Amino acid sequence: MGVKERQEREREATARAILDAARELFVAEGYQNVSIRKIAERIEYSPAAIYSYFPSKDDIFLGLAEEGFRLLFASAHACACNAEPDAPPIDCIRDAFLEIYNFSKSHPEYHALMFMDRSVPKISHDWQRFGFVREMRGQLTNRIQQAIGRGDFPVGSSPEAIFRVLMVSVLGVCMVRLCDRMAPGEDADTLARVTIDAVLTGFRTGFTHSYRPENCL
Amino acid sequence: MGVKERQEREREATARAILDAARELFVAEGYQNVSIRKIAERIEYSPAAIYSYFPSKDDIFLGLAEEGFRLLFASAHACACNAEPDAPPIDCIRDAFLEIYNFSKSHPEYHALMFMDRSVPKISHDWQRFGFVREMRGQLTNRIQQAIGRGDFPVGSSPEAIFRVLMVSVLGVCMVRLCDRMAPGEDADTLARVTIDAVLTGFRTGFTHSYRPENCL
DNA sequence: TTAAGATAGTGAACACTGTTCAACGCAGGC
DNA sequence: GCCTGCGTTGAACAGTGTTCACTATCTTAA
Numbered sequence: 001m002g003v004k005e006r007q008e009r010e011r012e013a014t015a016r017a018i019l020d021a022a023r024e025l026f027v028a029e030g031y032q033n034v035s036i037r038k039i040a041e042r043i044e045y046s047p048a049a050i051y052s053y054f055p056s057k058d059d060i061f062l063g064l065a066e067e068g069f070r071l072l073f074a075s076a077h078a079c080a081c082n083a084e085p086d087a088p089p090i091d092c093i094r095d096a097f098l099e100i101y102n103f104s105k106s107h108p109e110y111h112a113l114m115f116m117d118r119s120v121p122k123i124s125h126d127w128q129r130f131g132f133v134r135e136m137r138g139q140l141t142n143r144i145q146q147a148i149g150r151g152d153f154p155v156g157s158s159p160e161a162i163f164r165v166l167m168v169s170v171l172g173v174c175m176v177r178l179c180d181r182m183a184p185g186e187d188a189d190t191l192a193r194v195t196i197d198a199v200l201t202g203f204r205t206g207f208t209h210s211y212r213p214e215n216c217l
Numbered sequence: 218m219g220v221k222e223r224q225e226r227e228r229e230a231t232a233r234a235i236l237d238a239a240r241e242l243f244v245a246e247g248y249q250n251v252s253i254r255k256i257a258e259r260i261e262y263s264p265a266a267i268y269s270y271f272p273s274k275d276d277i278f279l280g281l282a283e284e285g286f287r288l289l290f291a292s293a294h295a296c297a298c299n300a301e302p303d304a305p306p307i308d309c310i311r312d313a314f315l316e317i318y319n320f321s322k323s324h325p326e327y328h329a330l331m332f333m334d335r336s337v338p339k340i341s342h343d344w345q346r347f348g349f350v351r352e353m354r355g356q357l358t359n360r361i362q363q364a365i366g367r368g369d370f371p372v373g374s375s376p377e378a379i380f381r382v383l384m385v386s387v388l389g390v391c392m393v394r395l396c397d398r399m400a401p402g403e404d405a406d407t408l409a410r411v412t413i414d415a416v417l418t419g420f421r422t423g424f425t426h427s428y429r430p431e432n433c434l
Numbered sequence: 435t436t437a438a439g440a441t442a443g444t445g446a447a448c449a450c451t452g453t454t455c456a457a458c459g460c461a462g463g464c
Numbered sequence: 465g466c467c468t469g470c471g472t473t474g475a476a477c478a479g480t481g482t483t484c485a486c487t488a489t490c491t492t493a494a
Contacts, residue, residue: 003491011442032336035480046444048483057481116333118396119249165386165412172389179335183433194428195382195416202419211411216400220462224470252451263473265454274452 015053017043022060023067027109031061031117058120061113065123068110072103073132081143089147090204094196096140097170101192104174112178115171133217137163154206161211162203169195232270234260239277240284244326248278248334275337278330282340285327289320290349293356306364307421311413313357314387318409321391329395332388350434354380371423378428379420386412 021042025034036057040047054060079099081092104111117123144159153162173195175181177188238259242251253274257264271277296316321328334340361376370379390412392398394405 007441007490014442036482037480047481048445049443051482052442112335115398116392116396118329161411164408165415168389168393168408168412169382169386169416170389171393172385172387175333175392176385176388179333181332181434183430186430186433187428190426190428191381191385191430194378194426195385197424197426198382198416198419199386199412200419201422201424202415202417205418205422207414207418209407209411209414211404211407213400213403213408216403217398224461228471253453254451264452265474266472268453269471 011053014043014045018050018053018060019063019067023064026061026064026113027107030109031113031119058122061117061120062122064110065113065120068107068114069133069136071107071110072100072114073136075099075103076136076139088152089143089150090152090200092143093140093147093166094200096143097166097196098192100167100170101174101189104178108178111174116175116178134215137215137217153204157203157206158212160213160216161209162199164211164213164216165203166196166199167217169199228270231260231262235267235270235277236280236284240281243278243281243330244324247326248330248336275340278334278337279340281327282330282337285324285331286350286353288324288327289317289331290353292316292320293353305369306360306367307369307417309360310357310364310383311417313360314383314413315409317384317387318391318406321395325395328391333392333395351432354432354434370421374420374423375429377430377433378426379416381428381430381433382420383413383416384434386416 018039021039022034025038025042036047036050039060040050050060054063076096076099079095081087081095104115113120113123141159141163144153144162147153148155148157148159170192173188173192176191182188235256238256239251242255242259253264253267256277257267267277271280293313293316296312321332330337330340358376358380361370361374361379364370365372365374365376387409390405390409393408399405
């Protein structure tokens with residue numbers, strides 16, 4: 001009687017195998033150099049077979065981006081601020097954004113897929129659908145709110161604005177590094193730290209603005 | 218006797234025609250959708266002919282990136298701070314970086330080619346060779362030095378560090394916008410302004426760091 | 435047990451891509 | 465008038481994402 005179940009299981013296993021093969025290939029060779037044919041060869045299927053599991057190449061990489069967010073979220077969870085619950089919120093915030101930068105170093109392909117790639121339009125459009133993306137933002141904005149409560153930021157500061165500006169600034173550093181736009185000999189790690197500190201100091205000191213974003217990452 | 222000269226002129230004209238066709242096509246349809254065959258069709262040559270003018274597709278777009286830097290530099294020159302030489306340096310700096318953001322809006326394809334594209338590796342490697350890139354940085358770091366002299370930034374601040382952090386932060390905003398990573402309804406213009414002000418305020422207030430980059434853009 | 439049906443997987447093709455190369459035609463110089 | 469050399473070409477190569485008619489196998493009902 002478990003025929004349907006077994007078939008379903010087999011289908012799922014093959015889908016997983018496709019994703020695994022795609023991941024290994026694109027971590028090793030980059031998105032541009034992963035072709036359906038290479039994935040097919042790796043799992044010993046014909047290229048056409050893949051299209052009965054995923055509607056297009058983009059959808060395979062949409063699945064991988066989801067995996068990337070899961071990975072980043074796991075890293076963020078494991079970083080220092082969560083180990084010491086009594087650590088100063090401001091240090092947690094700094095660490096969390098440094099972790100995003102570090103993630104872009106340890107998983108450059110995932111980072112590119114998640115934050116930079118324009119060749120997978122579906123990621124751009126659907127990218128808010130990942131639940132843990134919202135969860136991760138929530139956790140960080142909570143920390144920022146906590147810091148505001150402690151007087152680290154001026155009263156009335158917008159946690160979302162602080163989060164957003166930190167995010168785009170760090171993503172800027174990541175991009176400049178990943179796109180080989182660093183000056184010869186320039187130290188990206190220091191740049192990341194200084195950038196985060198500059199933005200944090202800016203918001204801590206306070207300046208007037210009416211930026212109240214919502215649902216950003 | 219002017220035969221060689223005429224031939225040379227004709228070759229140059231064809232090379233220009235290739236660049237023009239490439240530019241029109243890629244401004245209209247984006248880098249990904251411009252093929253050698255489309256360029257060839259537009260200038261009424263065979264695809265193979267193009268390869269006697271440019272070693273590869275990448276080299277055509279390397280030429281276009283150079284054009285992009287020229288354009289951006291022209292915009293920066295034309296922006297408010299140059300119109301009023303007595304304007305507060307801090308406003309000039311803000312305007313200049315806002316201009317970079319605006320350029321990414323008015324010329325998204327050029328911006329992507331200049332700052333984001335990884336599919337044209339030669340741009341990454343040779344990208345410091347553009348003379349006016351250094352010139353533009355020089356002009357801006359001078360303005361920052363001027364501001365330091367006026368006491369807008371703490372004594373001993375590094376103009377290069379301020380320049381660099383402003384640059385990567387603005388590039389972050391540009392990237393998030395161009396890569397469709399904005400939240401629905403989020404206002405990128407405001408984000409750009411707030412980001413620049415946050416970084417500026419951070420550096421004006423001052424925080425300890427030993428970042429002394431050189432030759433960055 | 436056999437016939438019918440569902441379906442996963444295939445090979446071949448389509449319409450593209452960047453790039454290469456032998457061959458051809460034509461202008462320039464002797 | 466012939467020869468050389470250069471610009472240009474058509475055809476091909478090896479690759480891409482994707483589609484589709486077909487087969488072979490496995491499942492289910494009679």
